[in-house]
Amino acid sequence: MPSLNDEDQSSITVRPDDHVALIVIVALVGLVWSLFMLGIRIYLRLRLTPPFGVDDAVAIFGTIIGLVQTSVTLHAAFQGVGKREDSLAPAHVENGLKSIYVAWVLYPIAVCSSKVSLALLIARLTIVKFELRASYVLAGVGIFWGVVSVIVAACQCKMPKPWDLGAHHCDSMFVRWAVIETGNMIIELLIPGLILKVIWNLQARLKAKFTVLMAFSLQLLVAIPTIFRLILLRQTTVDELRNDRTFTITDTVMVTEITMHFSLMAATFPCLRKFLQAFDSNMGATTHMTTDPDDPKNTGSNGSYGLRSLQRPSRAKGSSFEKWPRNSNRYNRKYQPHTVTTVSAGASDPRGSPEGGGRLQRQRTRNNDMESGSVESDDSQLAIIRRTQHWEVTVESRGN
Template identity: 30%
Template sequence: MAAPYGISPTDRSGVIVIAATLFMSWMVLVSLFRVYMRVAMNGPAGWDDVVVWIGGAIGIGNVGAIMKSVSQGLGRINPSDEEGAMKALYTADLLFLASHGASKLSVCLLLRRLGREGAYIRLCTVGLGVLVLWVLASILAVALQCEPSKPWDLTQCRSFITGWRAMAAFDVITEALLVGLSIRLVWGVQMRRTQKVGVIGAFGTRILIVALIILRQRYLNRVGLNNLLLGMSNVVVTTEVLLHSSLMAATVPCLKPFVIAFNTGWGQGGQKDGSYLRSETSEGPPSKARSRPYPADDEIIMIPPAGTREGGGNLEEASGGLVIHETREWSLRTEYIEMQPLKGSVAL
C-alpha cells in the first residue's frame, strides 16, 4: 500500500499531486470549452484545434506518469522505489516536451490561419518548421541524456541540467517568436487600436509562459544529486503549472465567442455602439433593429481608409487581391398588444 501524500520539508508529494491534478482539471475544462465552440458555435475544427487537443491528451498522460512516480517515491526523502520513480519521471519529461510543443504548434497554426498576406503566411510556415525542430531536438536530447543504457538515472549525471538550460533558452525564443507573429498579424491592418491591443493581448498571454520557463530552470539549477527525488519536487510542480498553462494559453485567443454567448445584456440601461444588438436610428424606422452575430475567432474586422469607404460594401486591394466584404443582417420585430376596454366604458 502506497504511503499517503504529505506536505512537509521531507515529503513534497502532496504538493506535486495537488498542482498536477488541479491544473490538469483546468486544462481539460478549457479544452472542453474549445470543443463546444467548434461543434456548436463557429466550427468546423481546424488543424490548430486538433493539435492542441492532441497536446491535451498527452498532457493527461504526463500527469499519469507523474502520479506513478509519486507513488514510487517522487517528492520524498526516502523513496520506496527510486529507480521506478526515476523511470516514471523520465517518461513524464518526454510527454511534457511533446505536449508543450503541441501547444506552441497550435498557436502558430492559428496565427497562420488568421493571416492573409503571402509574406506573413510564409513567415508562419518558417515558424512551424522551427517549432517542429525544437520539439524533436528536445525530445531526442532528453531521451539520450546521461548514460544511454539508463537515461532515466540522474544520480550519477550532472550534465542533464546543462541540456535543459539549452532547451529552456530555445523555448523562450520560440515563445517570443509567437508573440512577434501576433504583433505582425495586426501591424499593417487598419483596425481600431483597442482591437489591435486585444488581439496582441490574447496571444501575449504566452509571456506568462516565458516567466514559468525561467522559474522552472532556476529551480532546476539548484537541484543536487543528493536526495534527488525530493530536490526535484519544485521542478516538477513548476513543470506541471507550465505545461497546463501553456495548453490553456493556446485556447485563450479562441474564447471570445464563448464569452459573448453568455453576455445577455441583462441589467443594461441602454444599448451602446459596439453591442451585438443595437437600435437603428438613422437608416430605418424605430421599430426595426439591426443585429450582428459575433465574429469567429479566426476573423479580423478590417476598416478601409476613409477615402475608399464611399465606393460601396466590397473593396478590393489591387496589389494583393484582398476583398473586404461588408455584410448587414436585418431583423424585424413586431409586437401586438391586445387592448381591453375599461370597466364602465362604452364600446364603440
C-alpha cells in the same frame, strides 16, 4: 531500508520530509484546467465558430500528451518521488526516477504542440500570402524544435542510466535543458511578433488590436515558471543533494507541471472572447459586440458593428430617391457608402412649390448627413469617396 507500507500509500499528507501531496495537487489542478480549456475550444468549434481546424487537432494532441505526462508524474509520486530517499526501498527509487525521466521526455512534446497550435491559429485568421507562409513556417519550426527537444531530453544524462539524476554522468543535464527552454522562449517571442504583423494594417480600433495582441501574448507568461524550472534544475546538480534525489527534484517536478499545463491553456486563450460572448446576458454590456446598424437603440459595444449585406436599399417604383430607414441617423450609417440622386423636372423652380421645397430640403439633409458621418471613419486607412449624381429631366410637348 524501510519500504512503503499500505498506510503510507493510502494517506497523503504534507510533512517536512514528504511532499508527495504537493506534487499530486499541482498535477491534478493543472490537468483539470487544461481539460477545461480544451472543452471550451471544442465547444466553440462545434457550436459557435466552426469548422474544426488543424490548429484544434494539434491542441487536442498536445492536451492528450499532457494527460499522459501527468499520469506518469502521478505514478512517480506514488512510487516515492517527493519523499526522502533514505525512507524508500531501492526499487521504488528506481521506478520513481524512471517515471520522471519518461515524464520529462513527454514534456517538450506538449509544450511545442501548444506553440504549433497558436501558429496554425494565426494562419487561420489571415489571407495574406506572406503572413500565411510565415505562420506555416513558424508551425514547422515548432514541430522541428519539438523533435529536437525530445532527443535532447532523452539524452539528458549519459547511458546506460539516463534517468539517474544523482550520478556524475548527469552533470550536463542543466545545459541540455537550458538549450531546450531557450528555444521554446524564442518561439514564444515569435508568436506575438507574427500576430503584430497580421493586425498592423487592419482597419480596426487601436483597442481591438491591443486586445488581440494581448490574447496571443499571454503565453509569454510561461517564461516565468520556465526560468524557475531551470534554476531548480541547476540545484539538482549540487553534490550535497545527489544523495537525496527523490526529494531534491520535488520542486522541479511541480514547476514542470505548471509550465506544461499553462502552455496548453495558452493555446486556447485567443478563443475565449467568443466563448464569453455566448454566455453574455448583456446586463453589463461588456462582451456583447454584435449590433444591427439600422437599429438606433443598439449601437454595440464601443460603436462596433456586426457584418451586414452591402446591398443598396431598394427603390420604389416611380420614386426619385432611394429609400432609407425611417429611423436612421448619422451614427447608424457610419462606414457605409451613400449615393445621392437629384432629379429636377424641366425649368420649374423647386423653391416655388411646397413639394419641391420639401424635396430640396430632404436632399440637403441627406447631403449634410453624409458629410458629417463620413469624417467619423475611426482608424480607417482607405480614402472616403463621395459621389453626387445630378439628373435633369426635360419634358417637351409634341406638336399636333
